[in-house]
Amino acid sequence: MRKIVIYDYSLVAKELLARLGSEFGETVLVVNDDAGYESAARDGFHPILMDLSNDENLLKIGVGASVSDFFCVSDDDDINLFVTLSVRAISSETNILARASDSDSKKKLMLAGANETIDFNEIGANRAFHLLKRPTALNFLDSILYKDDNELRTHGIRISEIKVAQGSNVDKKTLFELDIKNRYNLMVLGVLDNQISKRFVFNVNSFNHTIDAGDVLVVIGKSEEIERFRSECI
């Protein structure tokens, strides 16, 4: 069970709360000031009013213990930076995602110990760019990533991550031998190889990889076929 902390009530926090639901575990919204508390309460959330630039308060809500993920999504870059640094100082395990407003603050946040930073300006600009340059490809990626309805009739094609278990049918086999493309009608986008690196390697340039236990395959395809393949990997 994960415990997710979202710090400070902003428009992003609101969107995020609406999307997260209770799918991933317990979500806790912490707000900094009365105004944030009131607007969050008005929108139907149950926030905790607490100043998280204080280390004691961080410990109190469970950072370093029960908190698995921490979202810093305040509108103020400096607050995000400070809280990210404080959380990382207490716990090296917590998964920290921070919001940045430009590439400068992005770098700072990464230095402060954020696992991932998200720059909405960059995301928006990227999206606008791809909408201009390659709308169909973007639409396709959208439809496999998000379960939103889409103008492309994709017939329920999703992206999914499959972890390979020790001694399963695919362990120690190459992608070529498995012929996933034809046998399962799935596309292997790439592999996260836990032995070599933590990096994701794409299945391009005549990539032929021997799959080991612990690898994570990212596949695209219909849910039922993904499930069929997943059962082979256990």
Next chain:
Amino acid sequence: MGNFFADTLLKTAYRLDTSSGYAATKSFFKNLFLNDSYRYKKYFDYSMIVIVFLTVGIYLYDIRDNAGELLRLFEIFAILLFSAEYLLRFWVHSDVHTIIIAKLEECEELRISPNWRELSWIIIKNKLSFMLHPMSIVDLLSIHPELRPLRLFKIFRYSEITRGLFSVLATKKYEFGVLFIIISMTVFIASSMFYVFETANPKVATYFDAVYWAVITIATVGYGDMVPSTVESKVASIFLVFAGLGVIAMLTSLVTTTLGQRISAVREQKSHQHIGKLHDFALVCGFGKMGEELCARLHDAKMDFVVLEVDRNRTERAKSLGYKVFYADASKVETLKTLEVGQKATSVIALTKSDITNISIVLAARSISKTVKIISKANDTKNEQKMLFAGADETIGLGLGAQVLAQFLSSPISYQAIYELIADDKHLLAEELFVPTAMQEVRMEALEAEHFGCLILAIVRNSGELLFNPSADTAILPNDKIIAIGRPKRIEGLKLKLLKVSHA
């Protein structure tokens, strides 16, 4: 007799009016001479400048040394060229046949016989307005070989920069006029005094000598070939020097301030002309953080775009990055019209920090063109619906960012993979390949995508139907889009291959 003449004239005029060859030739020369955004005009201008310099150079050389036959031949060629140019300019200045048609048709309708004197006067007046233009007079005079140095003035016609400079100075016509009168008065008074009081001076023979002395003195040049010898003319000199200081200072400051104020306008005009050359560009409205990111990506991808911004600092910033930018309000229909939204601007992206402004931009753009692609940023999610209602094709909202955050939590590896695909176009990209309309049917295997190291995810049919994971015998049809993942160079290779197999 008169009727027959009128009929023939009208028929000829009609024939000219409907002849496509005539119109094309005329518009070609018109563009060549007058249209700054015409592609070949600059080549014409440059060659004319070179020829002008060559002929003047030959003239200067010929004065002391003998230029020789070949160079004289070149002069003849130049004379022919300049004469032809003058005649062509005379020709394209106005359309006589349309004047004739308009007049004669009017007469026919009113059933009166045409007033020939009035008609010829209109035509002559029309062409005279060309002939009496200072530039045309220079053109005509400079054809004569003895007046060759005059040709240097022709350069003003061919050089965009000097023309811009003159147009800037022309905006302060009144101020320059006043100053000119003051200078003339000062020179007149001083030279008259000098002329009167220096009657004994043998160097001051004519009134012109006195004017020459006054001008040389007022300009603080002071050659010293003529000097005042009497007390009276020395007083005149003192008066002239003080008056001159003031007048020259005024002139200098007028020129500098005018240039300072107006040079940005000239630059703007110039970028307007640059836009004339663009045929398919994106209009980025608002140069905030997101706007800047987008422009950087478009710039990297070598896609044409124009920025509109109402903040001076941001316009300056965009300018310093080398982007085409206008200080203009994108929510004004007038602004969007001058940028030819729908025709040349094929997409409009509203990225200001105010949703109200963005909606206003969307509405303005949609009101001009039904087909232009409109993308609008929604700073607040609740405005997305309104933007779509106003006519936006796509909105970019915070929801998107939240979606990405949630995605990161649920499936971090897929997120990383997809992020890498969309982050930039340098390492790896998901691209769509257009299948040409005119192509013969081929199967997937003909593409040999594996050979190119590309992963073909799907084929999107023209109808919008998506074929995921196409097999080797799947047919590729005209107007399909192929979604492929690969390194940029490899994707390019695949594109070429697609063109090759489709035309085999």
